[in-house]
Amino acid sequence: EDQVTQSPEALRLQEGESSSLNCSYTVSGLRGLFWYRQDPGKGPEFLFTLYSAGEEKEKERLKATLTKKESFLHITAPKPEDSATYLCAVQATTDSWGKLQFGAGTQVVVTP
Amino acid sequence: NAGVMQNPRHLVRRRGQEARLRCSPMKGHSHVYWYRQLPEEGLKFMVYLQKENIIDESGMPKERFSAEFPKEGPSILRIQQVVRGDSAAYFCASSPSGGVGELFFGEGSRLTVL
Numbered sequence: 001e002d003q004v005t006q007s008p009e010a011l012r013l014q015e016g017e018s019s020s021l022n023c024s025y026t027v028s029g030l031r032g033l034f035w036y037r038q039d040p041g042k043g044p045e046f047l048f049t050l051y052s053a054g055e056e057k058e059k060e061r062l063k064a065t066l067t068k069k070e071s072f073l074h075i076t077a078p079k080p081e082d083s084a085t086y087l088c089a090v091q092a093t094t095d096s097w098g099k100l101q102f103g104a105g106t107q108v109v110v111t112p
Numbered sequence: 113n114a115g116v117m118q119n120p121r122h123l124v125r126r127r128g129q130e131a132r133l134r135c136s137p138m139k140g141h142s143h144v145y146w147y148r149q150l151p152e153e154g155l156k157f158m159v160y161l162q163k164e165n166i167i168d169e170s171g172m173p174k175e176r177f178s179a180e181f182p183k184e185g186p187s188i189l190r191i192q193q194v195v196r197g198d199s200a201a202y203f204c205a206s207s208p209s210g211g212v213g214e215l216f217f218g219e220g221s222r223l224t225v226l
Binding site for chain 2: 036041043045046100101104105
C-alpha cells in the first residue's frame with residue numbers, strides 16, 4: 001500500500017538555525033513528489049515538484065532533494081516567516097492526475 | 113489574477129441537513145480536485161473532475177457525497193444528511209490540464225456539524 005510518512009511531527013527552530021525535514025514514501029511507481037506549505041486557516045501553497053532521484057530544487061531559503069525512498073526539505077537560516085506546516089505528497093503512476101497522497105505534515109515554528 | 117475561490121469559507125449545519133460547497137477554479141483551469149482535511153489528519157483526495165465529467169471518484173465516500181463540475185458555473189461538492197464525522201476542512205484545487213505539476217489550492221471551506 002502506498003504510504004507517505006513525514007518526520008518530525010513538529011520542529012522548533014531559532015531564527016538562523018538550519019534544519020531538515022524528512023518525507024519517506026512507499027509507492028508502486030513515482031510520478032512526482034510535491035512539497036507544499038500550509039499556514040493556519042489557509043490552503044496549501046505549492047513549493048516544489050521533484051520527479052526523479054537525484055533531483056534538487058531551491059527557492060529562497062528552501063531546498064528540496066529526492067532519493068528513491070525519501071525526500072528532504074532543507075531550511076537554511078530560517079526566519080520567523082518560514083513558520084508553517086510543510087506537507088509532502090506523492091503521486092503514483094497508478095493513480096489519476098491530481099490524486100496526491102499527502103503526509104501528515106511537519107509543523108515548523110521559527111522563533112526570533 | 114484571482115486564485116481558486118471557495119465559498120462559503122465557514123458553514124455550520126445540524127445533523128441531517130445538506131451542505132453545498134462551491135469552488136471556482138482559476139481562470140483558464142478546466143480540472144478541479146476536492147480534498148478533505150479531517151482534524152489531526154492529513155489531506156485526503158476525494159474526487160477529480162473536468163467540465164461535465166467525473167474522472168476519478170475513488171476517494172469519495174460511497175453514500176451521501178456527490179460532486180459535479182457543470183459546463184457553466186462552479187464545481188459543487190454536496191453532502192447530504194450530514195453527520196458529525198463530516199466536520200472538516202474541504203479544499204478545492206485546480207490545474208490547467210491533467211498533467212503532473214502544481215495544483216493550486218483554495219483557502220478551503222470549513223464545515224462544522226452540530
